[in-house]
Amino acid sequence: MLLQERAPIFEDDTASTLGARTDNVAARLLVDAVEKIATGTAPRIPQDPAIATHWPRRRPEDGVIDWNRPSADVVRWIRALTHPYPGAFTHIGGQKLFIWEAVATTAPRGNVPGEILARDDDRLTIATCDGAVAATSFQWADQSNGMTSEGNVIARIRSAS
Missing domain, CATH: 3.10.25.10 (Formyl transferase, C-terminal domain)
Incomplete structure (x- = not known):
């Protein structure tokens, strides 16, 4: 991983509201990551498999x-x-x-x-x-x-x- 940031999940969030909020965070982090890669300062953060999430392909x-x-x-x-x-x-x-x-x-x-x-x-x-x-x-x-x-x-x- 290069960057990560926590995003809150509120009790009244829906897939749409949470997606919009995390899309904004992801866009900001992407710009930051590209700048860090370009300057050679991008961190390399190992992902902890104990807390990594995996979501299988959705079936009907x-x-x-x-x-x-x-x-x-x-x-x-x-x-x-x-x-x-x-x-x-x-x-x-x-x-x-x-x-x-x-x-x-x-x-x-x-x-x-x-x-x-x-x-x-x-x-x-x-x-x-x-x-x-x-x-x-x-x-x-x-x-x-x-x-x-x-x-x-x-x-x-x-x-x-």
Whole structure:
């Protein structure tokens, strides 16, 4: 490695916001690295394999939401896979539903993870192992415009379940 810098990850970060912040850091570090290489002052920092991260090639099934996880983990998963990435998804009535934004919420104990607990015009609440997640932006896989009308999604969910 030549240079590195830590970038904070905030609780409300998404793949897009974190990517924008780290892109800015990377651009600045690249300019600095080129200058150091040109002047012969570039450091050579060995990478510690114990803290190095490796990310395998993403497969389509990697986006599946595991409702057996705690609500906070599910929300982080959704935030990590949201735009510009392919998205986190679940299946409802045999149809693929992408969830782009969500928040953790409470729910009575004893619900089956993945069970739809509430449906209204702007959110879909789904049980997790320790509560629930309220999806606030979502779309069916066959919607081609990349945007969703939550009311239409809810109507399809009602007919699918």
